Amino acid sequence: MRLKRSNQGMIGIDITSSMVKLLELMPLARGYRIESCTLQPLPAGTMVERRIHDVDAVVESVRNALEKADVAAVDACVAVPSGLTILKRLSMSSCWTDEEIEARIPLEVGDDFPFPFNDVAFDFQVIPSVMDHDGRQTVLLAACRRLDVDRLADTVSQAGLRLQAVDVEPFAMARALSVPARKEGGEPQWCTALVDIGATTTTLHVLWDGLSLYSRDTPFGGHQLTESIRDHYQCGWEQAEAIKRHGRLTADELAQVVAPFLDTLVQHITRSLQLYEATGHHRDIGRLVLAGGGSVTPGLRERLVLHSDLDVAIANPLRSMSISDDHHWQWMMNASPMLLTACGLAMRSRT
Numbered sequence: 001m002r003l004k005r006s007n008q009g010m011i012g013i014d015i016t017s018s019m020v021k022l023l024e025l026m027p028l029a030r031g032y033r034i035e036s037c038t039l040q041p042l043p044a045g046t047m048v049e050r051r052i053h054d055v056d057a058v059v060e061s062v063r064n065a066l067e068k069a070d071v072a073a074v075d076a077c078v079a080v081p082s083g084l085t086i087l088k089r090l091s092m093s094s095c096w097t098d099e100e101i102e103a104r105i106p107l108e109v110g111d112d113f114p115f116p117f118n119d120v121a122f123d124f125q126v127i128p129s130v131m132d133h134d135g136r137q138t139v140l141l142a143a144c145r146r147l148d149v150d151r152l153a154d155t156v157s158q159a160g161l162r163l164q165a166v167d168v169e170p171f172a173m174a175r176a177l178s179v180p181a182r183k184e185g186g187e188p189q190w191c192t193a194l195v196d197i198g199a200t201t202t203t204l205h206v207l208w209d210g211l212s213l214y215s216r217d218t219p220f221g222g223h224q225l226t227e228s229i230r231d232h233y234q235c236g237w238e239q240a241e242a243i244k245r246h247g248r249l250t251a252d253e254l255a256q257v258v259a260p261f262l263d264t265l266v267q268h269i270t271r272s273l274q275l276y277e278a279t280g281h282h283r284d285i286g287r288l289v290l291a292g293g294g295s296v297t298p299g300l301r302e303r304l305v306l307h308s309d310l311d312v313a314i315a316n317p318l319r320s321m322s323i324s325d326d327h328h329w330q331w332m333m334n335a336s337p338m339l340l341t342a343c344g345l346a347m348r349s350r351t
């Protein structure tokens, strides 16, 4: 939907397993204004394990999304999904410059990739406050296959847009949650555990000071609940999705269909949190934030409060943004947990 005309905004494009999510934001003196937003389904088979399998079909969907939302901006950012990215913390001499770090990275991580390092695209950041005792610093490396970056870049330019950046998904999500909020002169004491419950995948990201320290995918998501509703009602997929999204389940049905889904989902989330704890982690987790379409499943938040003993909130990155057309406000608020990545991308400034 189009909310106001201007071509100065930034478009965040999140290409997921089954959708193109598009959000256009205009930076203001304070905050952002939502310019346009849409969700465009992708044809089956277009994406395989979060990789673009059929570039033409994705280009077509992005074009349709741009038209449907009546987008005026031309600058766009995309993200490589966390499942296709390797995040690694490296300990390096604190005397090294960025050039020296860059030159050293292939030697440090060469064996981590099942393909030649020439085929790898990478970026790194020194984690500012993490200094080892022996004068070493921690460098966070994000790396993925160059092919995946090239496909995303091709898709954006073939859709007629100007690519500004290819980001890493959890970094975009951290930006949308404003996790970078570093207190003056200090650093955050706690990590944020962000659990993104998508259609096919549930991912735990452990975020600290705007960085993702740990990500773990589990191949379980909202599709499993749609399948159970479809089997229970003996109906089609679309109808099952509608029943789920519009909360048309009786108390009995919630107990029969939704409760077993929640049991499994909570087990997966708890397991991911335990595995993070077992990594000899950097910081303790101070809060849990839920995102993705599955985050609003009735009863999930309450169960996680009981299991984790943490503050649990559902992400709403758009809540404090202005919007020129109030008519769309409720739709935006409902879609907001699904728009975290698109939002973090649209919050990037121009390069």
Ligand SMILES: Nc1ncnc2c1ncn2[C@@H]1O[C@H](COP(=O)(O)OP(=O)(O)OP(=O)(O)O)[C@@H](O)[C@H]1O
Pocket (backbone or CB within 6 Å): 016, 017, 018, 019, 197, 198, 199, 200, 201, 202, 221, 222, 223, 226, 241, 244, 245, 246, 291, 292, 293, 294, 295, 296, 297, 337, 338
């Ligand atoms: N109100 C709702 N209640 C429960 N589930 C919902 C609701 N709205 C959407 N969903 C579910 O959320 C899922 C889609 O969420 P999301 O958009 O985050 O997934 P995705 O990013 O496309 O998938 P993935 O991350 O797995 O590639 C679908 O399974 C959908 O049925």
Ligand SMILES: [Mg+2]
Pocket (backbone or CB within 6 Å): 016, 196, 198, 199, 292
């Ligand atoms: Mg997703």
